Amino acid sequence: MTELLIKGGTVYTPDGPRRADVHVSDGAIVRVEPGLAIGPDGKQIDVDGMYVLPGAVDVHVHSRDPGFPEKEDFATMTAAAAAGGVTVVLDMPNTVPAVDSAGVLESKAALARSKAQVDFGLWGLIRSSTTPEQLEAMADAGAVGFKAYLAYSFSLSRKQVLYSPDDEDPDLEPPADYGTLARLAPVVAALGLPLAIHAEDPTVLAAFRRPLLTYDDLLESRPPEAEAVAVSAAAAVARESGAHLHIAHLSSALGLQAAEDAVKVGTSLSVETCPQFLLLTAQDFDQVGSAMKMLPPIRGAADREALVGGLKRGVISVVSTDHAPHTDEEKSRRFEDAPAGSPGVQTLYLSCLQLAKDLGDVWLAPRWVSQAPADLFGLSRSKGAIAPGFDADIVIVDPRGKTRVRPEHMRSRQRHGALEGKEFDFSIQSVFLRGERFAPGGKARGRMVRPALVAR
Numbered sequence: 001m002t003e004l005l006i007k008g009g010t011v012y013t014p015d016g017p018r019r020a021d022v023h024v025s026d027g028a029i030v031r032v033e034p035g036l037a038i039g040p041d042g043k044q045i046d047v048d049g050m051y052v053l054p055g056a057v058d059v060h061v062h063s064r065d066p067g068f069p070e071k072e073d074f075a076t077m078t079a080a081a082a083a084g085g086v087t088v089v090l091d092m093p094n095t096v097p098a099v100d101s102a103g104v105l106e107s108k109a110a111l112a113r114s115k116a117q118v119d120f121g122l123w124g125l126i127r128s129s130t131t132p133e134q135l136e137a138m139a140d141a142g143a144v145g146f147k148a149y150l151a152y153s154f155s156l157s158r159k160q161v162l163y164s165p166d167d168e169d170p171d172l173e174p175p176a177d178y179g180t181l182a183r184l185a186p187v188v189a190a191l192g193l194p195l196a197i198h199a200e201d202p203t204v205l206a207a208f209r210r211p212l213l214t215y216d217d218l219l220e221s222r223p224p225e226a227e228a229v230a231v232s233a234a235a236a237v238a239r240e241s242g243a244h245l246h247i248a249h250l251s252s253a254l255g256l257q258a259a260e261d262a263v264k265v266g267t268s269l270s271v272e273t274c275p276q277f278l279l280l281t282a283q284d285f286d287q288v289g290s291a292m293k294m295l296p297p298i299r300g301a302a303d304r305e306a307l308v309g310g311l312k313r314g315v316i317s318v319v320s321t322d323h324a325p326h327t328d329e330e331k332s333r334r335f336e337d338a339p340a341g342s343p344g345v346q347t348l349y350l351s352c353l354q355l356a357k358d359l360g361d362v363w364l365a366p367r368w369v370s371q372a373p374a375d376l377f378g379l380s381r382s383k384g385a386i387a388p389g390f391d392a393d394i395v396i397v398d399p400r401g402k403t404r405v406r407p408e409h410m411r412s413r414q415r416h417g418a419l420e421g422k423e424f425d426f427s428i429q430s431v432f433l434r435g436e437r438f439a440p441g442g443k444a445r446g447r448m449v450r451p452a453l454v455a456r
């Protein structure tokens with residue numbers, strides 16, 4: 001039996017922060033009380049003056065593995081996660097091959113187990129051709145939820161999700177649409193899993209399409225109306241079917257209003273946003289450059305303020321990253337040629353601690369990145385809390401430290417991200433996964449997580 005005592009810190013518990021010691025035995029938390037002691041064979045770590053936080057659960061990451069490991073693989077992505085205090089990642093299904101069946105999900109899980117430094121879960125894909133039986137099989141295989149990419153086609157030969165609005169290629173299966181959602185949402189509801197959407201309406205995008213030569217072109221091509229229309233339409237489907245709708249990477253004030261309106265009329269709906277939308281605005285592009293190119297885009301100051309307000313009010317309950325790296329060479333191309341996406345998993349906790357501190361309550365951060373995500377995705381029997389019986393996924397944070405985001409410290413393959421140069425009033429001192437301290441270059445220890453309750 002291995003024992004660990006984390007002594008003297010301020011622990012964020014399910015009842016809020018308090019001064020306590022955390023006793024860990026064989027990877028699980030057994031006691032959270034002041035004045036604890038362990039035997040001579042145990043290991044004690046003194047963390048006086050530190051915060052002791054539950055490991056973060058990033059519900060929206062793109063490992064690029066399999067398919068594009070030169071951009072990122074499970075090893076580099078989860079090493080970045082661990083360095084930033086993220087101990088569970090939920091990987092999106094648009095890898096290659098896309099996770100559209102139980103067999104692909106099981107194959108991807110095996111690949112992840114061989115590389116992952118932290119625990120992981122896998123999303124399943126909803127295509128326009130997806131059947132109820134495929135959803136049920138993916139749920140049985142452990143899918144944490146199902147994602148529909150509105151406006152994104154599917155290459156039948158490459159088994160890849162693509163944004164190809166003009167292509168008449170017969171190889172491309174049309175995107176999942178609101179009809180697809182209406183057909184499959186009752187099945188998702190019966191499975192008890194969330195239905196997530198990339199919320200951009202394809203007809204609105206088609207009306208505003210243009211060459212993307214500048215950042216203003218990008219903003220004009222992805223107007224907030226596209227997000228709001230998608231949220232409203234998908235919410236109507238969810239409300240009728242009883243499915244729980246999850247809005248990924250919300251970026252606009254208009255989209256937020258659509259989500260709030262849907263909740264007011266009884267829709268079961270949750271919203272995530274991302275640090276880049278909470279900390280940056282379009283005005284930062286001149287300084288940040290193409291590292292800021294992403295979909296949906298980072299918008300104006302009014303959108304940022306609305307999202308911060310929605311987070312503070314609890315309308316937005318989860319902060320994730322949409323971690324979506326490419327190579328630094330790809331991102332250094334001319335704006336029109338640079339792919340969309342940025343890394344972010346390594347800076348999730350620090351950015352949220354800073355935002356929560358600026359809002360006047362630093363303890364909001366573990367709610368946004370740990371407690372709420374674990375609750376939402378059926379992981380709250382073992383993840384998202386520092387309490388007896390939970391996995392000892394623990395992050396030690398120095399509230400007196402400083403961290404500047406520098407490329408040489410980033411563990412993702414893409415080292416130059418949208419938050420490069422940001423400074424936070426905290427530093428991460430240690431990260432534990434099931435009671436074992438993370439060390440760079442260590443063995444793969446990640447396990448696949450599955451939702452605790454899947455209703456039939």
